[in-house]
Amino acid sequence: MREVYAVLTLAYRDLLKLLRDPTRLISELMFPLLFIVILGGSLQSSFGAGSKFDYITYIFTGVFAQTLFQSAAMGVVSLIDDRENDFSQEVFVSPISRYTIILGKIIGETLVAMTQALGILVFGLLAGVRFSIANLIGLGWSGIVTCLFGAAFGVIILSNLNNRRTADQVFPYIMLPQFFLAGVFNPIQGLPWYLDFLSHISPMRYAVDLTRAVFYGGRTDYVHAVLQGPVYNLMLMAAGFVVFLLIGTFLFVRKEQNR
Amino acid sequence: MQPVVEVEKLTKRYRGVKENAVDGISFSVAAGEFFTLLGPNGAGKTTTISILTTTLNATSGTARIAGHDVRRAASAVRQDIGIIFQQPSLDFNLTAEENVRFHAVLYGLYPFRPTFSSMPRAYRQQVTELAALLGLENEMGKAVKKFSGGMRRKLEIIRSLLHKPSVLFLDEPTSGLDPVSRHTLWEYMRRVRRERGTTIFLTTHYLEEAEEADQTCIINHGRIVAQGSPDQVKSQLTETYVLIDAENHSQLRDELRRLKIKFTEASSFKINAGGGDIQRIIKAIDTPLSLVKTHNPSLEDAYLEIIKES
Secondary structure: OHHHHHHHHHHHHHHHHHHOOHHHHHHHHHHHHHHHHHHHHHHHHHHHOOOOOOHHHHHHHHHHHHHHHHHHHHHHHOHHHHHHHOHHHHHHOOOOOHHHHHHHHHHHHHHHHHHHHHHHHHHHHHHOOOOOHHHHHHHHHHHHHHHHHHHHHHHHHHHOOOOHHHHHHHHHHHHHHHHHHOOOOOOOOOOOHHHHHHHHOOHHHHHHHHHHHHHOOOOOOHHHHOOOOHHHHHHHHHHHHHHHHHHHHHHHHHHHHOO | OOOOEEEEEEEEOOOOOOOOOEEEEEEEEOOOOEEEEEOOOOOOHHHHHHHHOOOOOOOEEEEEEOOEEOOOOHHHHHHHEEEEOOOOOOOOOOEHHHHHHHHHHHOOOOOOOOOOOOOOHHHHHHHHHHHHHOOOOOOOOOEHHHOOHHHHHHHHHHHHHOOOOOEEEEEOOOOOOOHHHHHHHHHHHHHHHHHHOOEEEEEEOOHHHHOOOOEEEEEEOOEEEEEEOHHHHHHHHOOOEEEEEEOOHHHHHHHHHHOOOOOEEOOOEEEEOOOHHHHHHHHHOOOOEEEEEEEOOOHHHHHHHHHHHO
16 A cells, blocks of 8 residues: 555656646647647648648647657656655655656656646647547547656666766657657658668657547548557557566666666 | 664775775664764765665675665665755755655655645644754745755755654765754754654764764775774874973973983974873973973864875
8 A cells, every 4th residue: 555655646746846837837838839830730731731631630649649758758767867856866765666666757747748738739729620529538548558658668768878968968869750750740651661660669659650540530531640550559559668667667776776 | 782783894886986985894883873974075975875775785795774684675774764865855846744745655654645634633743743843833834945955954854754763864964054054953953862862874074063973983985994982083093292391491301301201302392192191291390391282183183184194
């Protein structure tokens, strides 16, 4: 029971920290806003005008998944500087299991990212994306799955980094290529083999594709937007989650103590 | 009685470094003792504390806290210790009470509840009492970012005492505090020791803070260079001497020779002696003295001398 309370505490702390820091909340919503309204809007008015392809919806679903994935991953990576600065030092010397700490952080960052998801939905509406109640429910659960998967990916990155400086330098190079390889803005059907290979090893690809598979379900443009069905993506993400989490936590704990 | 902290031949070498950060140190701390670990920057103090508080594995040697091995029974050790880190370990956006509450839940003392008022009565009572002990009773609902440095330190002490640790580790807790805050902090620490019998394990740069200790250990380059009560350390490693002189310089010199008192001569005569010896020597001398000056080193003198030598 104690470990459950500990997970709740760690997760609640992350959420409280976000809600008490409005500047952070606003700044984290700036990129999704730029991507959906400006990039989506401009692509739609230029390329999308004559075709049957709806760029705004495509980019909205892509950015939705990308933001949640990245926010959760970055949140977990923040454990690296947290442990030198604030309450996290305290967390690391408390008698709870290291796995509990990571799990609490993952759930906390999922809550944080899902708060941002509400903002992204509003941007979608403003940009002219229309969705039903079923779509909202779909985005809700695929969003949570995406956050958990992104957070587990964060654990793997965390376990291979030594300090905040390295994290800040490396993180953009791990994330940015995935924007394009996962097809957040750009359709990725029919890539040359080497790009296709890179795309398949980009974890973000499965998060983006799951979100689209759920959102586009029953629509006529499903075949243009979605690569694989939801079950395929879900299975790969579940497997990835377990592998990232177990290996990542193991490496992280070992590295922490054997400096 | 079994010591509460036992360290045997503890060694730590960081990866890719040729020298040991901590090099085979051994010491023990009795329950309820006030123990200080002194040393210059980079001497190995924080490394030692990190190993004792389970966040770092030693390369070799053993360390036990309250009988638990820090490596094999890390969780039991963590439950039994409180730590005040060099850097403040508080969430600034949360209130003082929230920082304390999260600690309480992580240590398994109380179930998690999202607000103070929904926490169990025992918790509320404990926090109110500790806050009163440290003079923060009216500040617990405020955000930590509005706290001064001294208040933050006090809050960390409240938090670290919540689970009634048998050893409280303080890693340079007063660096960066103004003299008044330092003074009040130590007043509170004395009270805590008196009222709770908590063992205090302190690392510090401030020598006057170590003067009060029951036992002090001076380390440099990862090795213990002096160990014992502050008085023992002082007498072991520095000379206590008396300077004397007389108007008739040569008569005094002859007399000292006749009395077979060893001395070194500069502008005055320096005689290595302490306590009752001085009395005896002065009494034996007939030549009228114009100068009698005893030299009693402070711990700081001892410390500087030790660090220079090692």
